[in-house]
Each structure stands twice: as C-alpha cells, then as structure tokens.
Amino acid sequence: MKRIMYISTTTSKLSDAEVEEIGRKSTFNNAKVGVTGILLSAHEFFFQILEGREEDVDQVLERIRRDIRHEGVLILKAEHDVKQRLFGNWSMKTVRLDGISDVLIQAIRIMLENITESHRIIERYTQPAVLQFMTEGINPLTVPVMKREQIILFSDIVAFSHLSGLFPVEEVAALVNLFLDTCSRKIVAHGGQVTKYVGDCVVAHFPPDKSDQALHACLETLREIKVLRQSAGECRLQRFLYCGFGLSKGPVIEGNIGSSIKMDYTVLGDIVNLAARLESLTREIGKAIAISESVRDACCEAWEFVRAGEFQLKGQSTSQPIYTITDPLVDDIKTYQAILLEAGQGNCDLPVK
Numbered sequence: 001m002k003r004i005m006y007i008s009t010t011t012s013k014l015s016d017a018e019v020e021e022i023g024r025k026s027t028f029n030n031a032k033v034g035v036t037g038i039l040l041s042a043h044e045f046f047f048q049i050l051e052g053r054e055e056d057v058d059q060v061l062e063r064i065r066r067d068i069r070h071e072g073v074l075i076l077k078a079e080h081d082v083k084q085r086l087f088g089n090w091s092m093k094t095v096r097l098d099g100i101s102d103v104l105i106q107a108i109r110i111m112l113e114n115i116t117e118s119h120r121i122i123e124r125y126t127q128p129a130v131l132q133f134m135t136e137g138i139n140p141l142t143v144p145v146m147k148r149e150q151i152i153l154f155s156d157i158v159a160f161s162h163l164s165g166l167f168p169v170e171e172v173a174a175l176v177n178l179f180l181d182t183c184s185r186k187i188v189a190h191g192g193q194v195t196k197y198v199g200d201c202v203v204a205h206f207p208p209d210k211s212d213q214a215l216h217a218c219l220e221t222l223r224e225i226k227v228l229r230q231s232a233g234e235c236r237l238q239r240f241l242y243c244g245f246g247l248s249k250g251p252v253i254e255g256n257i258g259s260s261i262k263m264d265y266t267v268l269g270d271i272v273n274l275a276a277r278l279e280s281l282t283r284e285i286g287k288a289i290a291i292s293e294s295v296r297d298a299c300c301e302a303w304e305f306v307r308a309g310e311f312q313l314k315g316q317s318t319s320q321p322i323y324t325i326t327d328p329l330v331d332d333i334k335t336y337q338a339i340l341l342e343a344g345q346g347n348c349d350l351p352v353k
C-alpha cells in the first residue's frame with residue numbers, strides 16, 4: 001500500500017458547507033476504491049493523508065491536484081510498501097480545525113499552519129529535482145551519485161557586471177529576477193530542469209533526447225527578452241537585456257554534491273565546463289546560441305545549422321567544431337562594448353565612457 005501526506009492552499013475562502021461537501025464527496029468516492037485517510041482544514045490551508053492501493057491513491061491524488069478550489073499541492077511525505085493503515089476506519093475523516101475551540105486542537109492548527117508556511121518558503125529555495133524525489137517518496141539524501149548522459153544549458157546576461165554598476169541596486173536585482181524567470185519558465189516548459197543559478201547565470205539540464213526542446217527553450221527566451229527590451233522605458237536597464245546560450249551534450253556526474261553545511265543536487269564534469277565555454281563564445285561569434293557537435297547531431301527537427309568555426313576552448317584538450325542556427329533571434333546579440341556605448345548615448349546620463 002501507499003501513503004501520502006500533502007499540504008495545499010485554498011484559492012478562495014471556503015465556507016463550512018463547502019468543506020463539508022468536499023468531505024462528503026471524498027468519503028463517498030474513497031470508500032468505493034478502499035482509500036482511507038484524514039483531511040484537516042484551517043483558514044487557508046489543507047492537510048491530507050491518503051492511504052490505499054498505490055494506483056488508487058495515485059488516481060485520487062490526480063483528481064485532487066486538478067481541483068481549482070486549492071493550489072500548490074506539496075507532498076510532505078510519500079511512503080511505499082505500507083503494511084498497515086493508520087486510518088482504516090475512515091474513508092475520509094474531515095475536520096475543520098478553526099471551528100474547534102479546544103486548546104489542544106488550536107495548538108495543532110497553529111503547528112500545522114507554521115509547518116505549511118515554512119515548507120512554502122523552503123520550497124522556493126529548493127531545487128526542483130529534490131522536490132521531485134520527495135514527491136516520489138524518495139529521500140534525496142539517499143540517492144547515489146551517478147554518471148548519465150545529459151544536455152547542459154548555460155545562459156547569462158551580456159555585459160551584466162558592467163551594466164550592474166550603472167543602475168540602482170533594485171533595478172539590477174529586478175532585471176536578474178526577470179531574466180532568470182523568463183529563462184527558467186522556458187526551460188521547464190520544454191522538459192528541462194533548472195540545476196542552479198550562479199548570479200545572473202542559469203545552469204540547466206535536459207534529458208539526452210531533448211536537444212530540439214533545449215533549442216526551442218533558447219529561442220523562446222530570446223523572443224521574450226526582445227519583447228522585454230522593446231517594452232522597456234527610455235533609460236531603463238531592461239532596455240539593454242541581451243543573453244547568450246551554450247549547449248553541450250555528454251556524460252555528466254549527477255547527484256548530491258556538498259558539505260555538512262549545504263547540499264546541492266547538481267551536475268559536474270567536462271560537459272558542464274564545455275557548456276559554460278560555449279556560452280562565453282556567443283560574444284565572440286556574434287550569435288546568441290553556440291552548440292557542440294553532439295547537440296547538433298542529436299537534433300531531429302529541420303534546423304538550419306551553421307558551423308561557426310573550429311575552436312580550442314579553455315579546459316578542452318582538442319579543438320572542436322562549434323555550431324549555431326540561422327534565425328534572426330540568434331543574430332540579435334550585441335557585444336558588451338556596443339551595449340555600453342548604447343547605454344551611454346542619448347539622454348540617459350549614465351557614466352559610461
């Protein structure tokens with residue numbers, strides 16, 4: 001049997017009658033498939049435990065996830081091979097905690113509210129891969145390090161360190177957030193995972209059969225930041241938002257790397273270094289995307305690949321052919337000198353020489 005425990009947040013204030021109706025329906029549906037558990041509600045959150053046959057629990061959870069009365073379903077714990085039910089007598093006991101004045105119940109409500117709040121915060125700081133393991137009932141700390149084929153994506157803002165000194169701190173931070181958000185949304189939408197952020201740099205990985213999707217993520221980001229530039233005010237930092245992408249493919253070491261102070265679930269190796277070098281090369285070749293031969297070879301769609309040249313990149317033992325694609329968006333990149341020149345012109349009064 002399987003047992004899962006999750007928290008979620010209501011999308012609007014629910015009346016007692018509405019919570020009762022959820023409980024009534026849950027009891028009825030769960031009884032049919034032998035799923036048991038408990039549903040606690042208080043103010044704006046739900047806490048639920050579901051237990052039963054693996055496929056039945058998964059099906060009920062699938063329906064619950066789609067319910068628009070709540071959002072942000074976060075699995076706190078998933079257990080497999082459960083031998084004994086904790087709530088065998090209840091196909092779904094529903095309790096509204098804030099309707100009970102008992103001091104002990106109120107203490108439990110406060111405790112659950114605090115747990116919910118701290119999990120929501122931790123969730124924002126946690127790598128998606130780690131959350132995914134927890135959703136599947138796997139303790140991320142026990143996952144062994146492995147070597148596997150991945151596509152690595154590197155991206156960052158052109159001339160960022162130069163530009164960041166010219167604008168107010170708030171505007172610099174807002175631009176980095178905007179860029180990281182745009183890029184990350186495209187990566188996730190195309191089946192990739194954000195590995196980490198290093199300043200204004202995004203590191204992500206895609207499964208080895210998703211070269212086309214990785215390229216689409218790059219192009220869509222370029223399209224969106226072009227709109228962001230065009231919609232920015234006259235002397236705003238956002239007006240100078242350009243970025244480059246490096247894509248490489250090969251075996252990487254993936255897993256828990258860190259210390260007793262902080263753990264990262266990350267990727268390491270020569271291929272990761274290559275993606276970073278390719279990203280730097282975008283400035284040199286004047287194209288916003290630079291890819292290795294292995295990425296080009298793994299693409300299935302009819303891209304117009306162009307050989308940008310043969311390069312001996314730092315950290316690489318031999319020189320290798322580097323490719324880009326023909327697309328106006330890929331040509332839409334500037335050198336940092338050109339960006340700074342543009343920033344210094346007009347009425348902006350920026351201290352650029």
Ligand SMILES: Cc1cc2nc3c(=O)[nH]c(=O)nc-3n(C[C@H](O)[C@H](O)[C@H](O)COP(=O)(O)O)c2cc1C
Pocket residue numbers: 008022025026027029030039046048050060063064065066067069070092
């Ligand atoms: C917090 C929450 C918990 C729920 N728990 C269950 C549940 O345990 N079982 C269930 O069948 N539906 C549950 N529901 C309701 C489902 O989301 C969905 O509305 C219902 O299963 C649809 O049933 P129907 O197809 O019979 O109309 C829950 C909804 C919410 C908001």
